[in-house]
Amino acid sequence: MQPKAIFLRFTSTTLLATIVLLTLTGLYGLMWPMPVWMYDLHRISAWALVGLIPWKGVIIWGSLRRGFDRRFIRSVVLVVSLLLAVWTLSVIGLALFWSWRAGPERLWWYQTAVSWHWYLALGLLVPLLFHAWQKWPRPRKADFTTRRGFLKLLGLSASALGLWGISAALSTRREDPERPETPSGSREEGSFSGLDYPVNMMVGEGKHRLSADTWTLAVRGAVKDPVALDYAAVLARPAEERIATLDCTDGWFTTQVWRGCNLRVLLAEVGPLDGATGFILRAASGYSAYFLLTEADDILLATHSGGIPFDHWHGFPLRAVVPSRRGWQWVKWVVEIVVF
Numbered sequence: 001m002q003p004k005a006i007f008l009r010f011t012s013t014t015l016l017a018t019i020v021l022l023t024l025t026g027l028y029g030l031m032w033p034m035p036v037w038m039y040d041l042h043r044i045s046a047w048a049l050v051g052l053i054p055w056k057g058v059i060i061w062g063s064l065r066r067g068f069d070r071r072f073i074r075s076v077v078l079v080v081s082l083l084l085a086v087w088t089l090s091v092i093g094l095a096l097f098w099s100w101r102a103g104p105e106r107l108w109w110y111q112t113a114v115s116w117h118w119y120l121a122l123g124l125l126v127p128l129l130f131h132a133w134q135k136w137p138r139p140r141k142a143d144f145t146t147r148r149g150f151l152k153l154l155g156l157s158a159s160a161l162g163l164w165g166i167s168a169a170l171s172t173r174r175e176d177p178e179r180p181e182t183p184s185g186s187r188e189e190g191s192f193s194g195l196d197y198p199v200n201m202m203v204g205e206g207k208h209r210l211s212a213d214t215w216t217l218a219v220r221g222a223v224k225d226p227v228a229l230d231y232a233a234v235l236a237r238p239a240e241e242r243i244a245t246l247d248c249t250d251g252w253f254t255t256q257v258w259r260g261c262n263l264r265v266l267l268a269e270v271g272p273l274d275g276a277t278g279f280i281l282r283a284a285s286g287y288s289a290y291f292l293l294t295e296a297d298d299i300l301l302a303t304h305s306g307g308i309p310f311d312h313w314h315g316f317p318l319r320a321v322v323p324s325r326r327g328w329q330w331v332k333w334v335v336e337i338v339v340f
Helices: 003-031 036-066 074-098 113-123 125-135 147-174 231-236 263-270 294-300
Strands: 216-221 225-230 242-247 252-262 276-285 286-290 300-305 319-321 336-338
Touching: 003 036, 003 113, 003 125, 003 147, 036 074, 036 147, 036 319, 074 113, 074 147, 113 286, 216 263, 225 231, 225 276, 231 300, 242 300, 252 263, 263 294, 263 300, 263 336, 276 294, 286 294
Parallel strands: 216 336
Antiparallel strands: 216 225, 242 252, 252 300, 276 286, 276 336, 300 319
16 A cells, blocks of 8 residues: 555544544533533544644645646635635634633634634534545545554554643643633633623624513413413512523633522423423524423523622523523523423
């Protein structure tokens, strides 16, 4: 077998496997707070990707030396390859910028470096799939099972672990003691402060202020007894308090004492029909989040934080507290629960 062909297949296959692992752990982390080991796996995989960049650079350089030709698709693939290289370096650079506190937290359009990291990483998937479809070299077992292949994997793994350890030590050294971080990299903001914590919104949210006199919470869909509760009826329901952490993908977290009613109790009262499997929490703006019925016990329909009723920007009159999900699924301004 030609060493050049083996090198190409080994590098491309290992690179794709690393990106798949990064994508799966990253998507999980966007939805749910990951266990510590999964965050570590994500970061180690990222350093493995860094270790593969010089090898991939050799392949790209070979393609550039051959230049463009009359085959249109080859020229497109070459341009996409260069775009992916710059794009990938930007995604990695933003993650390091955030982790190492290398500059201001807010960058363009008032977004944090970690937010841009998410956005660019998700946007990378489409050109990456096109590139893999066009250039995927079918791997062979011998590319990885030979002594040379094993030593390559061992060296790459050792490099990734070493770089991850150095990076983690640097991040710890630069951490602000007054703003500790979660394993996700989010930094503390206004814990146990009532309403003194940041506000994030999806586009189009928060434009209309809701009135306690006219607002209602409708519970409908696949239920036996649909109801519509006004604000007074919600406040009159048996309330419970929970200490829970809102971990926002924008790079901050806050731990508060939330007060409200248990969603499981409310759903039990309206009686989900046989066959119902989930529900939607919908905001006044139309923004929605989807959950399984089995998650209802984890959700608090909160009216207060730190004993203070929510103001408009924090979700008055009702917001969802969902400790098992990332902050963008803590729906504010809830007006409707639809069981399906």
